[in-house]
Amino acid sequence: MILESDRLIIREAIVEDAPFYFKMFNDPDWITYINDKGLKSVEETKVYLEDILPKNAKLNGLGFFTVISKETEEAIGTSSALQRDSLDFIDVGYAFLPNGRGKGFASEATQLMINYIKEKFKQEKVYAFTIPENKRSKRLLEKLGFSYVGEQSIFEGEIDCVYEYKF
Secondary structure: OEEEOOOEEEEEOOHHHHHHHHHHHOOHHHHHHOOOOOOOOHHHHHHHHHHHHHHHHOOOOOEEEEEEEOOOOOEEEEEEEEOOOOOOOOEEEEEEOHHHOOOOHHHHHHHHHHHHHHHHHOOOEEEEEEOOOOHHHHHHHHHOOOEEEEEEEOOOOOEEEEEEEEO
């Protein structure tokens, strides 16, 4: 799957993206707002990707995706579209390195993912989650037209703010 806008390309993550994902997974905002994967080298990140990416390939168009700037041709962020066992609808996620923040890339990439889910999966809505402390993510979701649903424990006992986008 490849999605494009005027400024971005979104493609499936590949093992060769390990140097980028090592930076992403060790970015202070990733650790604060998403989780600490504990990966301490590019090689450990490569092993992690070798494990998770084949699983994503079996998800029929869902999984983790690398966001690339057309201008610089560099990976600047990640998007996801996942169908979790505990949820009835697909959820979207996003994260960007500092060089990809504050430029509207997260909004643009997430809108591409929303459109992709609507067209390919014919869902009536899509979810997004963020921890209560992540004010920037909450603002982004509201700007995109997501509605706040409430708080729920989605990931291993953590409380997340649940948002939904109805088509």
